[in-house]
Each structure stands twice: as C-alpha cells, then as structure tokens.
Amino acid sequence: MSKSARTTRLCSVAAVASLAAALAVSPAGAQQPPIKVGLLEDVSGDIALMGKPKLNGSLLAVEEINNAGGIMGRKIELIHLDPQMDNARYQEFARRLLQRDKVDVLIGGITSASREAIRPIVNRTDVPYFYTNQYEGGVCDASTISIGAVPEQQFSTLIPWMTETFGKKVYTIAADYNFGQLSAEWTRDLMKKQGGQVIGEEFIPLGVSQFGQTIQNIQKANPDWIMTLNVGASQDSFFEQAAAAKLSYPMGSSIKVMLGFEHKRFPPPALAKMHATANWFEEIDTPAANDFKKRWRAKFPNEGYINDMGYNAYTALYMYKALVEKAKSTKKADLRKVIATGEACIDAPEGKICIDPKSQHTSHQMRLIGVNPDHSVRVIKDFGLIQPYWLGEVGCDLTKNDPKTQYSPSNLPKK
Amino acid sequence: MFAEAFSIAFQFADVFAFLILAAAGLAIIFGMMGIINMAHGEFITCGIYVTVIAVQHGVPLPLAQALGAVSAGLVGIALERTIIRHLYHRPLDSILATWGISLMVTQGMLIVLGSSWQGIGTPLGSFKVGDYTFSAYRLVLFGAAVGVLAGLYLIFMRTGYGVMARATMQNAAMAKALGVRTERMYAISFGLGAALAGLCGALYAPTMTLIPTMGITFIIESFVTVVVGGANVLLGTAPAGILLAIVRTALNAWYGQIAGQIGLLITVIIVIRILPEGVSGWLSRRER
Numbered sequence: 001m002s003k004s005a006r007t008t009r010l011c012s013v014a015a016v017a018s019l020a021a022a023l024a025v026s027p028a029g030a031q032q033p034p035i036k037v038g039l040l041e042d043v044s045g046d047i048a049l050m051g052k053p054k055l056n057g058s059l060l061a062v063e064e065i066n067n068a069g070g071i072m073g074r075k076i077e078l079i080h081l082d083p084q085m086d087n088a089r090y091q092e093f094a095r096r097l098l099q100r101d102k103v104d105v106l107i108g109g110i111t112s113a114s115r116e117a118i119r120p121i122v123n124r125t126d127v128p129y130f131y132t133n134q135y136e137g138g139v140c141d142a143s144t145i146s147i148g149a150v151p152e153q154q155f156s157t158l159i160p161w162m163t164e165t166f167g168k169k170v171y172t173i174a175a176d177y178n179f180g181q182l183s184a185e186w187t188r189d190l191m192k193k194q195g196g197q198v199i200g201e202e203f204i205p206l207g208v209s210q211f212g213q214t215i216q217n218i219q220k221a222n223p224d225w226i227m228t229l230n231v232g233a234s235q236d237s238f239f240e241q242a243a244a245a246k247l248s249y250p251m252g253s254s255i256k257v258m259l260g261f262e263h264k265r266f267p268p269p270a271l272a273k274m275h276a277t278a279n280w281f282e283e284i285d286t287p288a289a290n291d292f293k294k295r296w297r298a299k300f301p302n303e304g305y306i307n308d309m310g311y312n313a314y315t316a317l318y319m320y321k322a323l324v325e326k327a328k329s330t331k332k333a334d335l336r337k338v339i340a341t342g343e344a345c346i347d348a349p350e351g352k353i354c355i356d357p358k359s360q361h362t363s364h365q366m367r368l369i370g371v372n373p374d375h376s377v378r379v380i381k382d383f384g385l386i387q388p389y390w391l392g393e394v395g396c397d398l399t400k401n402d403p404k405t406q407y408s409p410s411n412l413p414k415k
Numbered sequence: 416m417f418a419e420a421f422s423i424a425f426q427f428a429d430v431f432a433f434l435i436l437a438a439a440g441l442a443i444i445f446g447m448m449g450i451i452n453m454a455h456g457e458f459i460t461c462g463i464y465v466t467v468i469a470v471q472h473g474v475p476l477p478l479a480q481a482l483g484a485v486s487a488g489l490v491g492i493a494l495e496r497t498i499i500r501h502l503y504h505r506p507l508d509s510i511l512a513t514w515g516i517s518l519m520v521t522q523g524m525l526i527v528l529g530s531s532w533q534g535i536g537t538p539l540g541s542f543k544v545g546d547y548t549f550s551a552y553r554l555v556l557f558g559a560a561v562g563v564l565a566g567l568y569l570i571f572m573r574t575g576y577g578v579m580a581r582a583t584m585q586n587a588a589m590a591k592a593l594g595v596r597t598e599r600m601y602a603i604s605f606g607l608g609a610a611l612a613g614l615c616g617a618l619y620a621p622t623m624t625l626i627p628t629m630g631i632t633f634i635i636e637s638f639v640t641v642v643v644g645g646a647n648v649l650l651g652t653a654p655a656g657i658l659l660a661i662v663r664t665a666l667n668a669w670y671g672q673i674a675g676q677i678g679l680l681i682t683v684i685i686v687i688r689i690l691p692e693g694v695s696g697w698l699s700r701r702e703r
Contacts, residue, residue, distance in 0.1 A: 233629065
C-alpha cells in the first residue's frame with residue numbers, strides 16, 4: 001500500500017515540479033526536463049528483504065546525484081513500481097514504464113525469471129535496460145547492461161579454491177528455476193575441469209521450507225562440501241534446520257552472506273563454514289567502502305545489512321550517469337558507442353569497475369569471504385579485478401551482432 | 416540397516432507433523448465451519464512473531480509458544496466477532512474478506528516490523544543414529560502433532576463444548592432451539608482454529624526464516640490436507656495426514672522435493688475425483 005502511495009506522491013511531486021517549470025517560462029533554459037528512470041524492484045513478497053535494499057540504494061544514488069546537479073544539469077526523476085515477485089506484473093509494469101511514462105532507462109528485476117520476462121519487452125524499444133544483480137551469466141543482448149557479478153567472477157574463483165581446500169566431492173542444492181539450474185550447470189562444468197565431481201544434486205521448488213529429506217540425502221552422500229544455491233526466505237530455512245541436525249560440511253555459494261545476509265538472520269553457528277566470492281559485502285573495510293556505508297547509514301539508519309544488491313543498484317545509477325555524460329545523450333545507441341570504446345568506467349566504492357564492450361557486463365573487484373563460527377566475516381583471498389570474460393570467449397560480441405539470447409555452458413553461440 | 420529404517424520413519428514423522436500442524440486449525444475453520452480462511456497463514460505468522468518476541472524478552476521457549484497460540488486464538492475470536500460472523504452464509508465473500516485481511520496483515524507487518532528478523536535458534540540439539548544425525552526438536556514437533564490430534568478428539572468427543580459445537584455445525588437452527596448459544600460456539604470454534612494455527616507457527620518458529628510472509632509456506636500443505644481429509648476433523652485430518660505423508664516421503668526420497676510436491680498435488684486431485692467429500696466423507700458413509 002505505502003509503496004503505491006509513495007509512487008503516487010513521487011509522481012505528483014514530479015508533476016508539480018514540471019508544472020512549475022512550465023509556468024516559469026524560464027529564461028536561458030535553466031530548467032531542463034528531468035531524466036526519467038524506471039525502477040522495478042520487489043519490496044513485498046518472499047524476496048522483499050532483498051528488494052528493499054535495492055530500492056534504498058537507488059534512492060540514495062538519485063539523491064546524491066540530484067544534489068550534485070543531476071546528470072548534465074538534468075535532475076533524475078525516479079519512478080519505482082513494486083512487481084511483488086510476480087513475473088506477469090513485471091511485464092505489465094515494464095510496459096507501463098516504457099509506454100506511458102516514457103522512461104529514458106529501465107533498471108531492476110531481482111530473479112532471473114523476472115529479467116527474462118521483461119527482456120523481450122525492453123528489446124522492442126530503444127530504451128537501455130540495467131540488470132543490477134549478480135546472476136548465472138550468459139545474457140548476450142545489446143539492450144541489457146549487467147552490473148552484478150557473473151559465474152566467471154564468482155564460480156571460477158570460488159570452486160577451485162573450495163576443491164583445493166576441502167576436496168573434490170560436492171553436493172549441490174539449488175532453487176528450481178533458471179538461476180538455480182544454470183548455476184548448478186556451472187558448478188558441474190567447473191568441477192569437471194578441476195577433476196572433481198558433483199556427487200549429488202537436488203533442485204528445490206521455490207517456497208519449500210522443510211529440508212529433513214535433503215539433510216539426510218546430503219549425509220548419505222557424504223560430500224566434501226556443499227554448494228548452496230537455494231533462493232528466497234523460505235528455502236533459507238535450510239540453514240537453521242541443517243544446523244539443528246548437526247550437518248557441518250563446509251559450504252560455498254554465489255548468493256549467500258553478501259546477498260541474503262543469512263549470517264545476520266540466523267543465530268550462529270548456522271552459517272559457519274560458508275564461503276562466497278563477492279564484489280561487495282558490508283564487512284569490506286576500505287576508505288571508499290566505509291565512506292559509502294556512512295552515507296547509506298545516514299539516510300537509512302535502520303538498514304539491517306547493506307547487501308551487494310543494494311550496492312549494485314547504487315552503482316548502476318552512477319554507471320548510467322557516467323555513460324550519459326560521456327555520450328552527451330540518453331539514447332541507447334549513443335550509450336553503446338561509449339561502451340564500445342571500453343572506457344565506460346566509474347570509481348565505485350569497491351574500486352574501479354568498467355563495462356566490457358563485448359558482453360556489456362561489468363568487471364569487478366572480487367574477494368573470497370568466509371563466515372566464522374560467531375558469524376563474523378573474514379576475507380580469505382583478494383582476487384583483484386576480474387573481467388566478465390566468459391561471454392566474449394565463447395563468441396558473444398555485441399559490438400558486431402546482437403543475438404538477444406542467454407547462453408550457458410551447454411548452450412553456446414554457434415560459431 | 417536400522418539407521419536407514421529409522422531415517423525413513425523419521426522423515427515420515429517429520430512430514431506428517433508438518434501436514435497435521437499446518438492443517439489442524441484450518442480443518443476446524445474450513446472443514447467444520449465452512450469458512451474458506453485465506454488468512455490462515457497470517458494466524459500462523461501471528462503465532463510465530465509472538466513466540467519470537469516473547470523469547471527475545473527472556474520468556475522460556477515453551478511458555479512463549481503457548482503465548483503465541485493463545486494470542487492467535489484471541490485475534491481469531493476478535494476477528495470472528497467483528498468480520499467473519501457476518502459472512503457465514505456467504506462463502507465467496509468470506510474468501511475475499513479473509514484474503515483482504517491476509518494482504519493487509521502481511522504488508523502491514525512488512526512496514527511496521529521490517530522485512531526480516533534474526534531467528535531464535537532450534538533448541539534440544541541433535542542425536543545420532545548410524546551415520547545420520549537428526550535434530551531432536553523434530554521429534555517434539557511429531558509429538559505435538561499427535562498431541563493436537565488427541566486433544567481435538569477429547570475436546571470434540573468428551574466435552575460439553577464439543578457436543579454443542581458439533582450440533583451447531585450440523586444444524587445451527589435446531590441447536591439454537593435446544594438452547595445452544597450458537598454464536599458463542601462459532602466464536603469459540605473460530606478461536607480454537609486460529610489458536611491451532613498459532614500453535615503451528617509457534618512450534619515451527621525456531622526452525623525457519625523469520626519474514627512477514629512466512630505463513631504462506633504452510634498454506635499449500637494445510638489446504639491439501641484439509642481437502643483430502645474432508646469436513647470431519649476427527650475422521651479426516653489424521654488419515655489424510657498419513658496418506659499424504661506416505662506419498663510425499665516416498666517421492667521425496669525417490670526423486671527429491673519436486674517429485675514430493677507434485678505427488679502431493681496429484682494425490683489431492685485423485686482424492687477429490689474419487690472421494691469428493693474427502694476421506695472423512697467416505698469413512699462416515701461406510702459406517703452408515
């Protein structure tokens with residue numbers, strides 16, 4: 001309820017502002033029309049706890065950018081709608097933002113299912129789309145700019161380390177939809193390259209909250225470590241139930257800790273021995289990161305954890321600002337010309353990151369983190385800057401053609 | 416070998432407990448009273464959050480869980496008196512009303528209480544059988560499910576309230592003519608159903624993620640069990656729980672949770688196709 005109220009308020013404020021601007025008949029064009037940013041983030045439903053920080057990150061970035069004079073002197077007008085983790089609503093709202101509100105850029109989507117639901121709709125327009133989550137990778141689409149980390153940044157770093165440290169037998173539990181299936185495929189692929197083996201794989205329907213059988217299956221298989229790719233608050237109950245049953249295998253993941261802050265939501269030691277590679281987690285201790293955290297906490301003092309989704313949502317707006325200012329235009333074609341130069345970079349709180357011209361994915365400073373028994377987080381290894389190289393290597397080159405397809409290790413571009 | 420057998424029995428007990436505890440409250444409100452209570456999940460959530468708040472304030476867990484069940488019951492009675500009682504002969508409107516309540520409660524909680532809380536941790540530790548380790552608390556859940564079934568039997572078969580409540584559900588006008596205060600029967604029954612939902616939440620609170628929408632995770636299982644069980648709580652819910660738990664445990668073990676979920680839904684389709692009044696309708700017809 002409050003969300004739509006707030007949206008209405010936002011819209012009405014914007015309407016009043018633009019009316020005032022029109023009436024003023026300002027001399028020397030002092031008031032330029034705002035840049036409209038359409039934002040789709042789930043702030044209610046099963047993944048509200050991840051969507052809320054994404055909205056907050058966007059609000060913080062918009063406030064900072066507007067206070068500093070906007071983008072090329074134009075203020076940002078943020079129009080946020082809440083699709084409530086419903087893919088049909090995602091499509092409806094995407095159409096509404098693109099057709100009725102005529103936004104200059106569309107940002108958002110949490111699950112990969114929601115991204116795939118709106119990508120074809122964005123593709124019929126001239127509007128660029130920023131997907132700001134870490135995800136299973138592989139989207140080769142000229143309209144889509146991906147800000148989050150992808151498997152070659154997360155799995156290609158994590159899995160070799162896990163196999164060397166804990167052993168070559170892994171058991172995967174994954175949410176049963178495109179993210180979980182494709183991430184499990186990545187795990188199989190990389191384990192094979194490491195000479196390791198996936199000795200068990202379990203796909204769990206979204207919304208399942210009871211894991212008695214899963215816990216027993218894992219004990220029966222007796223792996224060296226577990227890859228946890230369970231998604232959503234219900235499936236996170238796995239950690240509590242596994243801890244209660246004294247299941248104490250090392251765990252690895254591409255989404256735990258920095259994204260779902262499970263180490264803050266479950267009492268220790270449920271998340272002990274969890275490992276993940278991340279471009280952002282709140283425990284990062286660098287001057288730039290600390291400064292960013294201070295600004296965030298000043299605006300949202302009640303935030304439980306500043307997660308990578310919120311962080312990526314924040315950097316996405318700065319990346320957009322950098323692109324528009326370099327292109328001196330908001331048109332997708334002009335922004336893509338800037339990306340093609342390889343010079344589309346910003347100094348983010350994690351460090352300098354750039355958009356790769358071939359795949360339109362973002363390079364990231366990757367760190368391997370581990371959760372201690374008391375649920376504090378330690379940095380185990382700093383990998384430095386890692387490029388999103390995989391799509392380029394397998395033959396996606398958006399500077400030459402635009403297949404608008406999502407690839408995976410078992411579904412490669414035709415050479 | 417023993418460990419394997421124990422593991423299978425344990426999984427069955429675990430699934431059975433979840434089905435029974437999730438469905439008990441709904442079986443009274445939906446099964447007996449005919450109110451399709453879409454806010455069932457929110458009574459569960461109420462039990463969860465009251466339990467967690469009480470534990471955070473230093474109340475021992477069993478007492479906190481009792482508080483959770485009682486508060487859900489009181490909320491249920493208040494809701495029955497203000498809204499539900501106007502809808503007894505309007506089943507479709509009752510769906511809409513309870514669904515509206517459900518939406519308002521979850522969204523209201525999201526705004527007031529935030530999107531997630533830290534859990535309180537599962538008590539009682541674990542035990543080992545063969546190569547497997549199990550959470551001892553899951554046995555408490557199974558015990559509670561059996562206890563709830565026994566308690567319901569005693570309440571409805573051995574108490575004055577039980578006789579009057581059953582009379583009211585069967586023929587309200589006749590019961591009223593014989594001096595039963597039917598309005599009170601409806602209120603108490605609704606309250607009892609809500610309290611059982613609250614108890615379910617209170618019992619599962621230590622084992623799950625705490626978010627305002629978590630009551631929804633119980634909904635499929637509760638409706639499936641009640642539909643398979645039919646209108647009679649005493650005759651229907653327990654056999655339905657056993658049947659569904661066997662199907663689900665077997666499929667979970669054979670092909671994982673997806674198969675278990677699909678199997679559950681296929682079972683309900685088959686059962687309502689051959690036994691439209693559920694297991695209890697079939698059993699009571701056989702008795703006659």
